[in-house]
Amino acid sequence: xxxxxxxxxxxxxxxxxxxxxxxxxxxxxxxxxxxxxxxxxxxxxxxxxxxxxxxxxxxxxxxxxxxxxxxxxxxxxxxxxxxxxxxxxxxxxxxxxxxxxxxxxxxxxxxxxxxxxxxxxxxxxxxxxxxxxxxxxxxxxxxxxxxxxxxxxxxxxxxxxxxxxxxxxxxxxxxxxxxxxxxxxxxxxxxxxxxxxxxxxxxxxxxxxxxxxxxxxxxxxxxxxxxxxxxxxxxxxxxxxxxxxxxxxxxxx
Amino acid sequence: xxxxxxxxxxxxxxxxxxxxxxxxxxxxxxxxxxxxxxxxxxxxxxxxxxxxxxxxxxxxxxxxxxxxxxxxxxxxxxxxxxxxxxxxxxxxxxxxxxxxxxxxxxxxxxxxxxxxxxxxxxxxxxxxxxxxxxxxxxxxxxxxxxxxxxxxxxxxxxxxxxxxxxxxxxxxxxxxxxxxxxxxxxxxxxxxxxxxxxxxxxxxxxxxxxxxxxxxxxxxxxxxxxxxxxxxxxxxxxxxxxxxxxxxxxxxxxxxxxxxxxxxxxxxxxxxxxxxxxxxxxxxxxxxxx
Numbered sequence: 001x002x003x004x005x006x007x008x009x010x011x012x013x014x015x016x017x018x019x020x021x022x023x024x025x026x027x028x029x030x031x032x033x034x035x036x037x038x039x040x041x042x043x044x045x046x047x048x049x050x051x052x053x054x055x056x057x058x059x060x061x062x063x064x065x066x067x068x069x070x071x072x073x074x075x076x077x078x079x080x081x082x083x084x085x086x087x088x089x090x091x092x093x094x095x096x097x098x099x100x101x102x103x104x105x106x107x108x109x110x111x112x113x114x115x116x117x118x119x120x121x122x123x124x125x126x127x128x129x130x131x132x133x134x135x136x137x138x139x140x141x142x143x144x145x146x147x148x149x150x151x152x153x154x155x156x157x158x159x160x161x162x163x164x165x166x167x168x169x170x171x172x173x174x175x176x177x178x179x180x181x182x183x184x185x186x187x188x189x190x191x192x193x194x195x196x197x198x199x200x201x202x203x204x205x206x207x208x209x210x211x212x213x214x215x216x217x218x219x220x221x222x223x224x225x226x227x228x229x230x231x232x233x234x235x236x237x238x239x240x241x242x243x244x245x246x247x248x249x250x251x252x253x
Numbered sequence: 254x255x256x257x258x259x260x261x262x263x264x265x266x267x268x269x270x271x272x273x274x275x276x277x278x279x280x281x282x283x284x285x286x287x288x289x290x291x292x293x294x295x296x297x298x299x300x301x302x303x304x305x306x307x308x309x310x311x312x313x314x315x316x317x318x319x320x321x322x323x324x325x326x327x328x329x330x331x332x333x334x335x336x337x338x339x340x341x342x343x344x345x346x347x348x349x350x351x352x353x354x355x356x357x358x359x360x361x362x363x364x365x366x367x368x369x370x371x372x373x374x375x376x377x378x379x380x381x382x383x384x385x386x387x388x389x390x391x392x393x394x395x396x397x398x399x400x401x402x403x404x405x406x407x408x409x410x411x412x413x414x415x416x417x418x419x420x421x422x423x424x425x426x427x428x429x430x431x432x433x434x435x436x437x438x439x440x441x442x443x444x445x446x447x448x449x450x451x452x453x454x455x456x457x458x459x460x461x462x463x464x465x466x467x468x469x470x471x472x473x474x475x476x477x478x479x480x481x482x483x484x485x486x487x488x489x490x491x492x493x494x495x496x497x498x499x500x501x502x503x504x505x506x507x508x509x510x511x512x513x514x515x516x517x518x519x520x521x522x523x524x525x526x527x528x529x530x531x532x533x534x535x536x537x538x539x540x541x542x543x
Contacts, residue, residue: 052417053416053417054413054416054417073419074419075417075418075419076418076419078417080413080414080417080418082411082413082414085411090284090461091281091284091285091457091461091467091470092461092464092465092466092467092470093406093410093466093467094465094466094467096466097406097466097467097468098410100403101403101406101407101410101411101414101415101418102418103403104403104404104407104415104418104420105418105419105420109401109403109404109420109421109425110400110401112403113403135465135466136465137465137466153414157418163417
């Protein structure tokens with residue numbers, strides 16, 4: 001089975017009548033590692049959210065593993081890594097509990113977790129180097145470690161396709177490298193990757209193709225473009241903080 | 254303990270214990286969702302059901318379950334659409350609910366003490382039939398909330414991820430809304446419409462001061478709920494206080510003790526490491542959409 005894993009055909013997405021993606025077409029084949037690049041607000045995150053069905057297309061079509069997204073039900077084949085862990089609510093959750101959520105796509109809602117589930121969770125935690133933090137509340141982890149928790153959650157479901165939204169934005173170097181290592185393991189195992197990035201960093205050697213989104217359209221589809229301007233400086237530290245980490249407790253919001 | 258040789262006291266105790274166990278089991282999801290005060294709102298709506306039941310000479314509790322369920326589902330639909338006007342819609346629903354309840358109770362032949370029983374709880378008047386209703390519905394709440402914990406945790410923790418996992422997010426959200434309505438209605442017997450949220454939320458708030466995970470928070474919250482319900486009924490019987498208020502005051506007392514102990518432990522631990530600053534407190538609010 002070497003058919004396309006993802007196809008987007010003439011995809012159009014608009015928020016409140018304002019077009020964000022105009023007539024985008026994209027194909028990702030099995031085994032590819034495709035990076036979607038672009039400036040903030042270019043529509044690159046919207047593109048992958050549309051692929052996953054999190055935002056509706058106003059016209060065009062998306063297929064996943066050869067099935068129209070509307071009728072696609074094999075969600076266990078896809079691992080999604082969002083940009084950031086949802087805002088904490090104060091109810092603590094351990095790293096292991098969050099990663100275990102990744103098994104639900106395979107297990108379903110009603111079946112309780114069994115030995116294979118626990119083994120997959122342990123393996124995913126090891127792959128991102130968080131085994132020793134498994135029992136800690138996620139809110140006490142650094143941003144990079146939280147990001148690794150999210151990739152472990154996606155890996156725990158043993159997906160064939162990983163979709164990542166800015167996985168390394170604002171993440172420390174050690175976590176970026178652990179992240180790249182986990183991703184390498186996944187790709188070596190035959191996995192397909194679609195990731196949105198502002199900056200490739202240590203992920204760069206992994207990328208087989210780059211798609212540049214500019215003003216809602218695809219401006220480039222092919223080799224990874226060379227960094228230009230101040231982005232090209234070897235010591236350029238491109239970090240987008242998402243605001244300070246908030247204290248954990250009853251009143252934190 | 255000779256107090257509990259009376260049947261009505263025994264029924265009150267058993268009813269309170271079931272509710273003390275079930276309310277936090279649901280409440281933890283509401284707290285995680287930041288819908289802490291939703292129980293309060295649905296309680297207001299349930300009051301209209303009580304009024305309608307009294308007026309129509311039907312079981313007020315059963316009519317209240319139906320009306321509260323309709324209210325809860327409406328609120329969930331408003332929340333899911335993420336409309337900015339949702340806040341206002343909620344306010345209309347809440348005040349409409351309580352006004353409708355007072356109006357309908359007034360129109361029926363019941364006395365104002367009857368209204369009071371639903372506003373503040375009337376545990377000692379729990380009949381055998383009431384107890385059966387509480388036990389059956391309480392069991393449904395417990396089985397659903399404990400049995401579906403992984404899925405409900407995933408949805409309350411990260412709804413988009415749950416959608417990409419192929420979970421039936423809309424159905425589970427509606428289930429949560431219906432279970433909230435059911436819990437509110439059975440808890441109405443114990444603590445009354447005005448104190449329902451306390452039983453759902455306060456044990457969870459207390460537990461999460463000291464726990465590290467979701468599972469342990471849920472277990473501890475249920476234990477605290479059970480303890481305050483049991484002790485509350487005993488205190489009420491001994492000191493001749495209102496059972497509902499006693500349960501809630503005890504739960505809040507537990508919360509204060511746990512918070513104080515946790516803060517002391519943290520301070521001691523911090524002093525051993527270095528002198529860190531205390532976290533800034535900011536109050537919870539009702540948030541309709543994330």
